[in-house]
Amino acid sequence: MSPTSRPARVLPLLGLAFFALASAGAKCGQQPPQLGVELVENGGFETGDLSGWTVTGSCEVHDAGSPWASPPVGSYFLYGGDDFDASTCTASQEILLPNQGFRANYLAATPLVVDASAYLRDFSGPLDYDDQAFLKLRYLDAQGVELSSIRTLIGDDASWSQEFAAGLLPVDTWKIRVEVESRFRAGADNDAMADEISAVIDTVTPQLPAQTKPPILQDFRQDAMTVIWETNGNLERPAIEWGPAGSALPNEVTQVETTEVTPSHYVHKAVITGLTAETDYDYRVRMGSQTYATYGFRTAPLATSPFRMTWTSDNQNGPTTFGSIVGLMAARDPDLYFNPGDIVQNGDVLSEWGSYWWTPLSTADFGQTTPTLFARGNHDGEHAFSYAYSALPENESFYSFRYGNTFIVVLDTEASVGSTSPEQDQEAYLVAALSSPEAQAAEFRIVTFHKPPYTNLWDATNFFFCLFGGSGYTGEGSLRTAWVPLFELYDVDLVVSGHTHSYQHAQQNGVHYVLVGGAGGALDTFCGGDFPFFDFTVDSHGYSVMDVNGTSLTWTAYDENDNPLHGFAIAH
Ligand SMILES: [Fe+2]
Ligand SMILES: [Fe+2]
Secondary structure, three states: OOHHHOOOOOOOOOOHHHHHHHHHOOOOOOOOOOOOOEOOOOOOOOOOOOOOOEEEOOOEEEEOOOOOOOOOOOOEEEEEEOOOOOOOEEEEEEEEHHHHOOOHHHHHHOOEEEEEEEEEEOOOOOOOOOOEEEEEEEEEOOOOOEEEEEEEOOOOOOOOEEEEEEEEOOOOOOEEEEEEEEEOOOOOOEEEEEEEEEEEEEEOOOOOOOEEEEEEEOOOOOOEEEEEEEEOOOOOOEEEEEEEOOOOOOEEEOOEEEEEEEOOEEEEEEEEEOOOOOOEEEEEEEEOOEEEEEEEEEOOOOOOOOEEEEEOOOOOOOHHHHHHHHHHHHHHOOOEEEEOOOOOOOOOOHHHHHHHHHHHHOHHHHHHHOOEEEOOOOOOOOOHHHHHOOOOOOOOOOEEEEEOOEEEEEOOOOOOOOOOOHHHOHHHHHHHHHHOHHHHHOOEEEEEOOOOOOOOEEEOOOHHHHHOOOOOEOOOHHHHHHOHHHHHHOOOOEEEEOOOOOEEEEEEOOEEEEEEOOOOOOOOEEEEOOOOOEEEEEOOOEEEEEEEEOOEEEEEEEEOOOOEEEEEEEEO
């Protein structure tokens, strides 16, 4: 694709100024800096093969005869892999800047912007758990060390969308690794697809963006912390400054991954590493020379220490209630907050990630000071925004971790259940996680996910429909078959779900089941009790506090006015 066919979004080509700058950076006989020139070789795969690309995994080039898609431009496109040997694949190429006329003195003296784009798609609609393709550009120094990166959204729809990634080039960049990642997640084929990969460098005047979402913490570790924030531009260099609590923040993290959501929404993710367990630190965001508010956090507890978690889910379109509940949780000073899903109402509505999630979560600086994790719910869905605005472990859908003396497995009820493909087989993952030495040595084992295996009947339609035998919901039958026997086999103590907008507790075959879906979404209409092993159901907003201390786990549920609703204890 010629550069002129690409929308000039960050900076128009510079005309005469371009030639003046280009010639100023070139010595006699040397190539001038390749400003405004397409730097990706065979970005449209129009050679009909992967010429110019280094490939790992199952990537293929398809033409218009492909059964899966037609190319959006030209005659060919990149396909993740079919023929039942699909795997995650990466197609990459490195742009060595000196070879493009960008010599060290020019790079040091000239602010440059990289403007990249790709057409992306998958095979299913945006609500389906499917393979994911995205474009990522890693900035590497002369030693090959990654300085930072920019990336596009994932292509989440069954039609092509052009996604973008633009930003100020870091000082000391020597080469840029252009990567198309086609992440295999579901089905027999890897049907994440890409085409028209483009990257152009141009001169730019740095512009200080505004911070549009303050940092939130998303982590569970003793030695690291993940920070996510948003700005409305990417023409300054993002960083996190940090240090021991009360210090002058002597350290910095400049290796930041930035996702361009829109040209006015850039999500930055940084990981602070080298931390000590159960220790207080301070940090703040820096963009260019502009610093923002300082917050504190504590790293995850030692294996033998008591800890506190809070739980509540399904805040979705109830930000006022959720903000109030977040304030109550903040007053309880937990070490970790877990939300089992439906953190927005419509995962594809960009504004909800601010107004329904980020803003209420920031009540009393809770999200800025308390690490938060979540399980994906049906309302968060598989939308690209749901991945852009989170930094979850492992495959970002199902994951597990040790926290204090407790082992926690997080599953994704939007991914398939009862499947046999290794990448999507949550049963195999659950067995491996729960039978691991780390899990079996833990004092408590907890599994959490959005949709429950059991719930007392609710009917979202209305009370009268309910009375006359409406099509109420009693939980996920497939989970009772596939997962519940594993909970019992591997001595899971506690299963925490959401989806039902209420608080419920049950106990069956030694496993406690709790539903914590009262964070703010409209409460469900109940048709009455169904399962005899449920001992408490209340149609109430609220949250729960879980204290683990040695061989004792104590659970207390509160309503939205902080009145205790229910409690139980597990003692080993
Ligand atoms: Fe919900
Ligand atoms: Fe739900």
